[in-house]
Structures are given as C-alpha cells and as structure tokens.
Amino acid sequence: MKLYFKYLLIHFKSQLQYRTSFWLLSVGQFFIPFVVFLGVYFLFEQFGEIKGWGFFEVALCFAVIHLAFSLSECFARGFDVFSNLIVNGDFDRLLVRPRSTFLQVLGSKFEFTRVGRLLQSGFVLIWALSNLSIEWDVMKVFTLLFMVVSGIFIFLGIYMLAAAMCFWTVQGLELANIFTDGGREVAQYPLTIYQKWVTRFFTYVVPFGTVNYLPLMFILGKNEGNAITNMLIPIAGSLFIVPCFLIWQIGVRHYRSTGS
Incomplete structure (x- = not known):
C-alpha cells in the first residue's frame, strides 16, 4: 500500500502541473452527469413516477451508481487504458519488477479530474436523502456505504476483464463499454x-442489482426482510471481482511479449 500511495502522489502532482487544464476538466466532469441527471428530472416532471418509484428514490439510485463509477474511474483507470501497455510493450517492464502486476497496473493511471463527477453525485445524494423519509439505523448506514463500495468493486472487475482480454486481442475491446x-x-x-x-x-x-436495487429496497422500507441479510447483499455483489481477478491472473500467465 505504501507503493500504491506513492503512485497516487506522483500522478496527482503531475496532473497539477497544468492547473488550468485540471480545473477545466474537473468542471467538465461535473456537468456531464449533471446533464444526464436533468434528463431524469424532466422525465419525472412529465410522468410523476415510474412503476411506483418517485423522483427522489430514483435520484438516490442515480447518486449511488455515479459515485461508484466516478471513484472507480479515478482509482482504477490503469485497467481501463491497459491496452496501451500491451501495444507499446511496456507491460514487459512491469513483469520484471518485484511487485504484483495488479498493483502496478492499478497505480499506472489515475484520473483526479473525476472529482467533478464525484462532487455532482455527492450533491445529488445529499439532496435525495434530505427529501426522503428514511428511518435510519446503523444497518442502513452501513448498507448505503457497502452499496458504493460494491459498485466500485464491480466496475473494477469489469475493467479487469476488459484488460485481461487484451492479452489475446492486444487492442482494447469496445465491448467492455457495454458493461461500464x-x-x-x-x-x-x-x-x-x-x-x-x-x-x-x-x-x-x-x-x-446488488449495488442499488436490492439494498435500496431495504433502505427505503420497500423490503421487510432480515436487516443483516439485506446489509450483506452489496458485499455478496462485490465478490464479482474474485473471478475477474482469477481471469486476470490467467491472462498474465499466457502473456507473450509484443517484441517491440
């Protein structure tokens, strides 16, 4: 983890070398999901509700998944652009270093400009929670936290699968964008x-579904099941990363250098 935070600090300093560009990109990242959220808002202005779900309930759903996505894009960007390491032959250098390839790829790229998207999702989350009548307890607080964490792990797992496919296809597959x-x-x-x-x-x-729908039913009081079971649903969803990691390891073992 010391090495990981070293990677983090180096990338943060490098991106701040062009501060105007950094802040403009951050502002742009704020407004991209904001425009999407406006579409959701106008949809409910027109129809009132969708299959029994009100605007602020969907806004909470929106905020959770976008929080998870923005955090995964920020801290797992290395796997998203992994094909560049294969094409340029730079993955060979990672293999001879005395650290895991997972850690090195994870720390090879960070997108701190995603702070704009993160702030926008945070504002929507606070707005939605302030307008919903939720009877909070410790279980529900942890459930909400686990929902975001589970989303990060699922997006990271998808990035890892897409990266693992590059060991056979070399170039990244746009197919992965269907799932991200x-x-x-x-x-x-x-x-x-x-x-x-x-x-x-x-x-x-x-x-x-383990990130937003099933645990969200519990938080909103639409599901009267066991509280502990509902709280653990997001954790079960985060196990998706386990087979993704195993496939990544298989890909690493079958890697053949580009020879460049």
Missing part, C-alpha cells in the same frame, strides 16, 4: 422498470 458505461446507465434506475431478462442479467451475471 452501459451498466452505469442501466443501474441509475431501479431494475424493475426493465424486462425480466435485463433484471436477471444485471443481478446474477453482472450484479449491479
């Missing part, structure tokens, strides 16, 4: 508004 950008767009609404096969896929295959 596409998954984020799907998960910013309760899964019950979609067809059953979509709900099942994003619950049992790519478990975004």
Whole structure:
C-alpha cells in the first residue's frame, strides 16, 4: 500500500502541473452527469413516477451508481487504458519488477479530474436523502456505504476483464463499454422498470442489482426482510471481482511479449 500511495502522489502532482487544464476538466466532469441527471428530472416532471418509484428514490439510485463509477474511474483507470501497455510493450517492464502486476497496473493511471463527477453525485445524494423519509439505523448506514463500495468493486472487475482480454486481442475491446458505461446507465434506475431478462442479467451475471436495487429496497422500507441479510447483499455483489481477478491472473500467465 505504501507503493500504491506513492503512485497516487506522483500522478496527482503531475496532473497539477497544468492547473488550468485540471480545473477545466474537473468542471467538465461535473456537468456531464449533471446533464444526464436533468434528463431524469424532466422525465419525472412529465410522468410523476415510474412503476411506483418517485423522483427522489430514483435520484438516490442515480447518486449511488455515479459515485461508484466516478471513484472507480479515478482509482482504477490503469485497467481501463491497459491496452496501451500491451501495444507499446511496456507491460514487459512491469513483469520484471518485484511487485504484483495488479498493483502496478492499478497505480499506472489515475484520473483526479473525476472529482467533478464525484462532487455532482455527492450533491445529488445529499439532496435525495434530505427529501426522503428514511428511518435510519446503523444497518442502513452501513448498507448505503457497502452499496458504493460494491459498485466500485464491480466496475473494477469489469475493467479487469476488459484488460485481461487484451492479452489475446492486444487492442482494447469496445465491448467492455457495454458493461461500464452501459451498466452505469442501466443501474441509475431501479431494475424493475426493465424486462425480466435485463433484471436477471444485471443481478446474477453482472450484479449491479446488488449495488442499488436490492439494498435500496431495504433502505427505503420497500423490503421487510432480515436487516443483516439485506446489509450483506452489496458485499455478496462485490465478490464479482474474485473471478475477474482469477481471469486476470490467467491472462498474465499466457502473456507473450509484443517484441517491440
């Protein structure tokens, strides 16, 4: 972890070398999801609710998934742009260093400009919570925290899968964006508004349902199940990263240098 934070500090200092660019990019990142959120707002202005879900309930769903996405983009960007290391032959250097490739790739790229997206999601979260009548207790507080953490792990897992595919395809596959950008767009609404096969896929295959829908039902009082079980649902979803890590390890073992 000492090495990881060293990577973090180096990248932070390098990005602040061009402060105007850094702040302009951060402002831009603030308004990108803000425009998306305006679309959600106007949708509810027109229709009032969607399948029993009110605006602030969906806003909470929106905030959680965008918080997780912005944090994963900031701290797991190395896997998202991993194909560059393969194409340029730079992955060979990582293999001869006395640290795990996972840590080195994770620390190879950070996007601190995502702070704009993070702030926007935080504002939406506070606004939604202040307008919802939730009977808070320790279980629900931890559930909300685990929801964000689970989302980070799921996005990281998808990035790792996409990176692992580069060991065979060399170039990155745009297919991964279906599950990162596409998954984020799907998960910013309760899964019950979609067809059953979509709900099942994003619950049992790519478990975004464990990030927002299932634990959100518990927080909002729509599900009267066992509190501990509901609190542990996001943790179960975060286990998605385990097979992703194993596939990454398989990819590393089958890596053949580009020869450049």
